[in-house]
Amino acid sequence: MxxxxxxxxxxxxxxxxxxxxxxxPTLAPQPTIIPSAPQLAATGYLLIDADTGHVIVEHNADERLPPASLTKMMSSYIVSQEIERGRVGEQDMVNISVKAWRMGGSKMFIREGTQVSVHDLLLGVIVQSGNDATVALAEHISGSEEAFVDVMNQKAALMGMTQTHFENSTGWPAEGHLTTARDLAILAKSVINDHPDHYALYKEKYFVWNDIRQPNRNLLLFRDETVDGLKTGHTDEAGFCLVASAKRGDMRLISVVMGTRSEEARAAESQKLLTYGFRYFETRAxxxxxxxxxxxxxxxxxxxxxxxxxxxxxxxxxxxxxxxxxxxxxxxxxxxxxxxxxxxxxxxxxxxxxxxxxxxxxxxxxxxxxxxxxxxxxxxxxxxxxxxxxx
The missing domain is CATH 2.60.410.10 (D-Ala-D-Ala carboxypeptidase, C-terminal domain)
Known part of the structure; x- marks a missing residue:
């Protein structure tokens, strides 16, 4: 009873x-006017409260799409996990293989036959989105990129990323390499909460390696001081993508935007989501x-x-x-x-x-x-x- x-x-x-x-109340309260959520020029998008998981805005959030270099969030997550477990040291030196050196696309510009520290390679992955740095770390941790990808898929399953499958560690175009905006929000939340020390790397605006100074491709880091991560991605198939996070007061939001037409568009559309969320919603303890x-x-x-x-x-x-x-x-x-x-x-x-x-x-x-x-x-x-x- x-x-x-x-x-x-x-x-x-x-x-x-x-x-x-x-x-x-003796007087009728004034109604709070919440406008309709913004409509974005993107294939799929999602905005959540990072603390509560509450979905504020979503569109095609469960459509499986190619993530491009957003994949590297999982790669860097696993590296951070191995460091925290004591299996890898941040100052451990990594041998750079021919495969890593020859990777196309975004590069940190590491050289075959040299050694680079785990910490520097992690910056190369996060800030410069280096495919070469990502493969070098994958090989160092698991012996081969293929074995590392098995770990990535296992971790995705444990996180509840039920619509995600990785074929490589970088996001290089491959058949079946797919995820969703919702799964990427789960991953972003894990990156922020599980490895806060390494999450600080995601707000770095520049990284210099091999005398080459490259900016972080997340334009919001340069436009909005409350934005402190996370990751960009781009391929012809995926379009321009961005997972961003910002904190204002006690509220942290995570936005996922996939399939926009340009680097500028992914930043502008992400900013629309974050602005809407912070202006019209709040987190209450x-x-x-x-x-x-x-x-x-x-x-x-x-x-x-x-x-x-x-x-x-x-x-x-x-x-x-x-x-x-x-x-x-x-x-x-x-x-x-x-x-x-x-x-x-x-x-x-x-x-x-x-x-x-x-x-x-x-x-x-x-x-x-x-x-x-x-x-x-x-x-x-x-x-x-x-x-x-x-x-």
């Missing part, structure tokens, strides 16, 4: 407190993991009450000005008996906005409650019997 504890609560982000107030929401009766326990809360931070992406329209419905089990463990679910918290469920999470015990002695349990059982009898 369940009992509803409260409904129609006004959630206040200040201090992550929750105030029990009925939403009965409503509850923190471990914060006490309230307490409830425990039967047959050494303690008569237990504090409860949520086991994970609750953040939501909301249209600006809509926070006061949120409603929280908390339902707690009507009979809670000891023993209780920390984190044990005892109810649910549902947050809605204009009758749309935004999230539903378990409410958990924040402290353990041991079983009481025999006679105390008997007394509680008698009390519970009569409570149920007359309820």
């Amino acid at each position: 369940l009992k509803k504890i409260f409904a129609g609560f006004l959630l206040c982000a200040a201090g992550n407190a929750v105030f029990a107030q009925t939403l009965t 409503l509850y923190k993991s471990g914060d006490v929401i309230n307490n409830t009766r425990v039967w047959g326990g050494e303690a008569n009450n237990v504090n409860y809360g949520v086991s994970q931070d609750i953040k939501l992406t909301l249209p600006r000005g809509k926070q006061d329209d949120l409603q929280a419905d908390l339902v707690i089990n009507s009979v809670i008996k000891a023993p209780l463990e920390v984190g044990q679910a005892i109810g649910t918290l549902t947050i809605t906005l204009e009758d749309q469920v935004l999230t539903e999470v378990p409410v958990v015990a924040l402290e353990p409650v041991e079983r009481a002695g025999f006679f105390a349990r008997v007394i509680d059982n008698i009390k519970l019997f009569f409570r149920n009898l007359f309820s």
Whole structure:
């Protein structure tokens, strides 16, 4: 049996407190006007809140498309992973093979028969989009590019990139080398969150190697100081592509734009998405993991009450000005008996906005409650019997 504890609560982000107030304003609130999402000149695109995963804008986000050098985000992710696991050192020297040296397309301009550090090659991949640097790292880590690509596909599957398949480490055109805007957003989020130290490399504007100074091809790094990554791509088949991320205040957005007509177009279309997201939406932290929401009766326990809360931070992406329209419905089990463990679910918290469920999470015990002695349990059982009898 369940009992509803409260409904129609006004959630206040200040201090992550929750105030029990009925939403009965004396004056009708002014409606927040959210314009339609921008329509981009691109084959597929997506805009998400990096913290919540909320999709703000999407178009053909699940269409499988060639990613070109956006592929290198996965290559650099695996290199960063190997460094953090201690299997590769950033100052390890990498032997440059003939295959790496001969790679066409974007190049770092490394030379066959020389040695280059892992760190410098990683900059060559991220900043200069060097196909030569990417192949050199793939061979160093896995012995061959083919073996490295197997790792890339395995990692994509583990990340939930269900529509992605890689044929090489660089994004060089190949039949079956495909992904989606949605999968690329998953990858970008992982790059940002899993390897924050190496993510800082994505905002580097220039890198010099072999006396050649090359700029980062992400034009937004030069136009918008809040943009700090990620990666560009281009082939005749893929068009001009860009995965970008920016942070303003407490909100980080990730945009994916695929199949535009030019370098300028991919930057301009990405900027449209980011501007729209930041202007009309916001990320709100409503509850923190471990914060006490309230307490409830425990039967047959050494303690008569237990504090409860949520086991994970609750953040939501909301249209600006809509926070006061949120409603929280908390339902707690009507009979809670000891023993209780920390984190044990005892109810649910549902947050809605204009009758749309935004999230539903378990409410958990924040402290353990041991079983009481025999006679105390008997007394509680008698009390519970009569409570149920007359309820």
